[in-house]
Amino acid sequence: MSQIHNARYRLEREQRQRVAEERVRSTTHSFIDRYHSELVSIQQQGLAEYVQERYNSCLSQLRQIEAELAHAPFSARESSKSLGNDIFALRNVARRIKVQVEEAQYQQHRDELEAKANAEKERKTHISNAWSQELRNWTDKLSLNLMLKEVKELEQQVFAELSSVTPQELLDKFKQLKTRGLAKAADHRAIIEKQTQHATNCDVVQAVVDIVSPSLPAEESKKLTEQANTIISANSKDVSEQLKEIDHLSDRADKIIENEAVRKETVKAIFTTLKSTGFTVQKPKMVETKAGIREVVIAASRPAGNRARFKIRLDGSCTYEFDNYRGQTCKKDIDQVLPKLSEVYGVDLSDSRVVWSNPDDEDAQMKPIPSQTMNKKG
Numbered sequence: 001m002s003q004i005h006n007a008r009y010r011l012e013r014e015q016r017q018r019v020a021e022e023r024v025r026s027t028t029h030s031f032i033d034r035y036h037s038e039l040v041s042i043q044q045q046g047l048a049e050y051v052q053e054r055y056n057s058c059l060s061q062l063r064q065i066e067a068e069l070a071h072a073p074f075s076a077r078e079s080s081k082s083l084g085n086d087i088f089a090l091r092n093v094a095r096r097i098k099v100q101v102e103e104a105q106y107q108q109h110r111d112e113l114e115a116k117a118n119a120e121k122e123r124k125t126h127i128s129n130a131w132s133q134e135l136r137n138w139t140d141k142l143s144l145n146l147m148l149k150e151v152k153e154l155e156q157q158v159f160a161e162l163s164s165v166t167p168q169e170l171l172d173k174f175k176q177l178k179t180r181g182l183a184k185a186a187d188h189r190a191i192i193e194k195q196t197q198h199a200t201n202c203d204v205v206q207a208v209v210d211i212v213s214p215s216l217p218a219e220e221s222k223k224l225t226e227q228a229n230t231i232i233s234a235n236s237k238d239v240s241e242q243l244k245e246i247d248h249l250s251d252r253a254d255k256i257i258e259n260e261a262v263r264k265e266t267v268k269a270i271f272t273t274l275k276s277t278g279f280t281v282q283k284p285k286m287v288e289t290k291a292g293i294r295e296v297v298i299a300a301s302r303p304a305g306n307r308a309r310f311k312i313r314l315d316g317s318c319t320y321e322f323d324n325y326r327g328q329t330c331k332k333d334i335d336q337v338l339p340k341l342s343e344v345y346g347v348d349l350s351d352s353r354v355v356w357s358n359p360d361d362e363d364a365q366m367k368p369i370p371s372q373t374m375n376k377k378g
Contacts, residue, residue, distance in 0.1 A: 023258055035062055036062065052141075092200055113135060116159060306330075
């Protein structure tokens, strides 16, 4: 007797959850490393001070995600995806702001303000010290640059010959200027961010390809790269639509990685089960069908000539065949192998159907085997 069955495979719910969590944790950790490198690079290039509040916020969120990753990987992944755009936007926004600040000759004006403050130190020591300190504490370069006119007017008022401004009054006035400056800076950064969003999108897409692509099968990696190139090349496309496409690209890559992880677990389970039931099992190999479908093939045999062959595809389908048997010995081997897959390794059969059977094995030639599926519990 010979039989061929179609079924579907799946992992046990807990095992599949574990596989998924490990996969998400590994991928998210790679993104976190990439984000840290990006922040370090921004700091080393002296760009952080132009987006200081955004930079500090991103760093704080990144640390929270790292802490969350150990116990809530899926939540950490979503937070990471959301944070990625903010981090990759920092460099582009900071560069643009730096150019604008340099063009405004901010540094020269700041030196002039401090020089005048020092010149007045003997006459107005406390005022001068308070002025210099507040100016140094104003670390957001853009907001200060946008308020230079008001700062200069305040300087003239404070250091006027007959000025009666107290240190506390000076602090209050600086606080008002900072509040207005930060509000203006936020609006200005939003404009710059919108102008540089496409460049940011390109950085995000490239990061997805660099981190995810090595974990994909060659064919899927090529498809991912082609899709990423299509997104990047669409310069005129609405940036919000690009962000949606990037999100879909990332989700699709995650799904492929998860499916590949499930397939590897299934291949391992089948290989071990066949070996433990007395078969001599060949090393699994990847082949491509005439239809262009890539599948892992596991071939096994017994000394008596009985043969078993499993073909596992990435989409969850599987073909298995037992042939070169006499009488009911084929069914005996099937009843040995398949229950063990389910009971020991969590590979459960579903949608199973016999697509070809030769009860008495009267035909010595093995017939072609149509496709059939098997699923993992999960």
